[in-house]
Amino acid sequence: MNNDQSRRDFCATAIATILATATSVKAAEKKYDPGASDTEIKLGQTVPHSGPGSLYGVLGRVGEAYFQMLNESGGINGRQIKFFTMDDAYSAPKCVEATRRLVEQEEVLALFGSLGTAPQTAVHKYLNSKGVPQLLLNTGASKWNDPKNYKWTMAGLPLYPTEARILAKHVVGVKPDAKVGILYQNDDFGRDFLGPFKKVLADAGGTAKVIMEQPYDLTEPTVDSQLINLSKSGADVFYNITTGKATSQSIRKVAELAWKPLQLLSAGSTGRSILNAAGLENATGIVAIRYSKDAGVPRWANDPDVLAFEALRKKYLPNVDPDNTIAFAGYGQVVTMAEILRRCGDDLTRENVLKQASNLNGFHSPFFLDGITYSYTPDDYTPMKTLYISIFNGQDWDISDRPVTE
Numbered sequence: 001m002n003n004d005q006s007r008r009d010f011c012a013t014a015i016a017t018i019l020a021t022a023t024s025v026k027a028a029e030k031k032y033d034p035g036a037s038d039t040e041i042k043l044g045q046t047v048p049h050s051g052p053g054s055l056y057g058v059l060g061r062v063g064e065a066y067f068q069m070l071n072e073s074g075g076i077n078g079r080q081i082k083f084f085t086m087d088d089a090y091s092a093p094k095c096v097e098a099t100r101r102l103v104e105q106e107e108v109l110a111l112f113g114s115l116g117t118a119p120q121t122a123v124h125k126y127l128n129s130k131g132v133p134q135l136l137l138n139t140g141a142s143k144w145n146d147p148k149n150y151k152w153t154m155a156g157l158p159l160y161p162t163e164a165r166i167l168a169k170h171v172v173g174v175k176p177d178a179k180v181g182i183l184y185q186n187d188d189f190g191r192d193f194l195g196p197f198k199k200v201l202a203d204a205g206g207t208a209k210v211i212m213e214q215p216y217d218l219t220e221p222t223v224d225s226q227l228i229n230l231s232k233s234g235a236d237v238f239y240n241i242t243t244g245k246a247t248s249q250s251i252r253k254v255a256e257l258a259w260k261p262l263q264l265l266s267a268g269s270t271g272r273s274i275l276n277a278a279g280l281e282n283a284t285g286i287v288a289i290r291y292s293k294d295a296g297v298p299r300w301a302n303d304p305d306v307l308a309f310e311a312l313r314k315k316y317l318p319n320v321d322p323d324n325t326i327a328f329a330g331y332g333q334v335v336t337m338a339e340i341l342r343r344c345g346d347d348l349t350r351e352n353v354l355k356q357a358s359n360l361n362g363f364h365s366p367f368f369l370d371g372i373t374y375s376y377t378p379d380d381y382t383p384m385k386t387l388y389i390s391i392f393n394g395q396d397w398d399i400s401d402r403p404v405t406e
Contacts, residue, residue, distance in 0.1 A: 035109030036348035044102035060085025065316035095119035168200035181235030296323025305366030332367025
């Protein structure tokens with residue numbers, strides 16, 4: 001063999017070695033856990049597609065539509081998204097069954113946007129023991145902010161204590177000598193609001209104080225007796241920590257009693273259907289926190305994010321009403337989940353999904369009002385700390401010019 005041939009053989013071998021090394025390095029850069037591969041990412045969710053909470057099933061349909069749209073344009077980082085939205089009928093046992101199927105049979109990489117404090121509590125320890133991300137939950141219970149003990153679980157709504165503290169600051173600001181009467185649901189939901197609200201009043205150092213608390217159980221047919229007691233107490237502020245029919249009943253009863261306190265309402269109970277049942281005129285003047293835009297209303301008709309949602313709805317979900325706020329909320333969450341996956345790049349491990357989710361501080365969901373972003377950090381899973389105060393004018397919510405930070 002002459003020298004030229006030797007050099008050619010050496011160069012060929014060297015090039016082959018370099019290419020092989022580059023290929024193996026590139027392959028090594030990709031990391032996968034169950035539910036992820038070079039071509040696919042599997043995600044799961046449980047929401048009530050049936051039963052009394054079935055109106056929330058649209059969250060899953062919006063997720064399916066959005067991922068279909070992404071897949072048609074190449075997916076996320078070149079991977080198709082396979083999304084399973086399972087029906088739990090807002091039942092804890094059914095949620096357990098559906099969640100186990102998602103983890104053990106479908107082998108999803110992560111779950112996101114699942115709904116309800118009770119159903120999600122039923123799978124809280126299970127998902128954390130398995131190391132499966134439980135992200136952007138549609139519940140604001142304070143228990144979800146526990147990164148030390150349950151690092152895999154993160155809420156997607158304002159935490160109830162955050163909301164309560166901001167409302168308490170509003171009361172101190174507009175009525176420093178307030179005498180507050182409280183109606184609250186006698187469970188973890190009610191207590192999540194009650195304690196933080198009272199603490200802000202106490203820490204303010206003024207004369208504002210709670211003078212009466214009236215609990216109610218979900219099984220009670222009405223809350224009339226509690227409202228009569230509160231109206232006679234001398235309270236000039238009414239903090240209404242109720243849900244569903246109790247909210248409608250209480251707003252209507254306050255009007256019937258000709259009691260005219262400053263009314264505060266938990267944000268989760270400000271839906272149009274609840275206010276309609278109470279009588280919109282009876283809800284005039286109610287104060288609640290706000291963090292989101294609405295779809296299908298003139299105020300945001302030309303908003304780019306609302307227009308993007310409307311384009312998705314028209315093409316993939318024509319049977320969903322254009323002013324369906326729940327659908328728009330689902331859109332905001334699925335866009336956020338897609339952003340988490342984009343940030344993961346080729347490191348599609350559950351640990352990295354959690355890392356990217358817990359570092360979303362500063363990300364603005366298309367559902368959010370201007371000035372509001374996620375505030376997650378690895379040590380604090382509070383979804384957002386800045387919210388707006390809004391006042392119902394009899395037809396719509398007037399939103400404050402500046403946001404408030406707890």
